[in-house]
Amino acid sequence: MPTPIHRYRSDDEDSARWTGFPFRDGDIVISTRSKSGTTWMQMICALLVLGTPELPAPLTELSPWLDWLGEPKDTVYDRLAAQPHRRFIKTHTPLDGIPLDPRVHYVVVARHPLDLAVSLYHQVANLDRARLAELTGQPAPDGPPAQRPPVQEWLLSWVDREVDPRAELDSLPGVLMHLSDAWARRHEPNVELVHYDDLLADLGGEMRRLADLWDLPRPTPEVVEAATFGRMRERADRLAPDTLGVLRDRQAFFRRGGSGQGRDLLPEAGQSRYQERARAQAPPDLLTWLHR
Known part of the structure; x- marks a missing residue:
């Protein structure tokens, strides 16, 4: 009996699409949590599949977000x-x-939560909420956005x-649920986990590894260079996921791209609390891999 597929819905997305x-x-499905390297992996896939550092179209056209309600489903399918x-x-x-299809490759990128x-x-501060509501058929925001606390407090x-x-996929429980599900499937032949820090440490090696897994030509040095964070930031107008004007500043979408900033912000007690919460929601071997 096939495993039932869970439906995830929000104001902006519907997995039933x-x-x-x-x-x-040979299709490749890139399944990530927000701000975990989604656009980076889309760019890596584009470069590996097309074999050239110059993309023939904006990245969002080459690699659409299928479950986003901002575009009609038929438009994306076509x-x-x-x-x-x-x-x-x-x-x-x-x-x-x-739907998990044996002909399809699934790649999940994990980043330290x-x-x-x-x-x-x-990223939330960079979103045009009025434009987003217009695209997804939601009521327009009423009044200015609520003032948020400083980042450490938040x-x-x-x-x-x-x-x-x-219901809250970008919460800590939602992030760890997404990764725990992928971790449990990691031995399946068409499921691959990629660690964000491995992309930072050895982008060329990770791209060659994925090319071999997906039976694609290995990238040239020029193709690897096109996937670096600096080069992507320079080309934000063509690479940021914003063909319909949701971002206030496309350049700000590629804000930093580093690792360790979250841990540096928390005091020792906050880091201990994070570790306690994570241990309660994810298997130990996943956390060892995720936090290394």
Whole structure:
């Protein structure tokens, strides 16, 4: 009996848009949490599949976000159907919310949750909420946005928040649920986990490893260079996920891209509290890999 697929819904996304999607042999599905290297992995896939540092179209056209409600589903399906090359599709849905097809490769990028959270804090300030509401059919925001606490205070509250992980995917419980599901599937032949810090430490080696796994040509040094954070930031107008004007500043989308900023912000007691919360929500071997 097939495993049931969980449906994830929010004001901006609906994983049911995957139902009935016509996969092709060799499709790549990029399943990540927000601010965990989604655009970076999309760029890596684009460079590996197309084999050139110069993309023929904006990254969001080459690699659409299938479950985002800002574009009609049929528009996204038609764009993907017209692509002659191997397709690489973005989603923030965990793997238990996507049809798992043996012909398809699934890649999940993991980032230290505290670093993810800091990037998320800054990203929220860069969103045009009125434009986002317009695109997704939601009521326009009423009045100015509420003032948020300083990032350190916000991060401590993010660590402590008790929420339903399936309803709040960008919470600490939601992040660890997404990664725990992928971790449990890591031995399946078409599921691959990539650590954000490994991309920072050896981008060329990780790109060659993925090329071998996916039966794609190994990248040239020029192709690897095009995937570096600095080069991507220079090309923010074509690479930031914002063809419909949701970001206030595309350059700010590629804010820093480093590692360790979240841990540096927390005092010792806050780091201990984070470790306690993480241990309660994820298996020890996943946390050893995630926190290394």
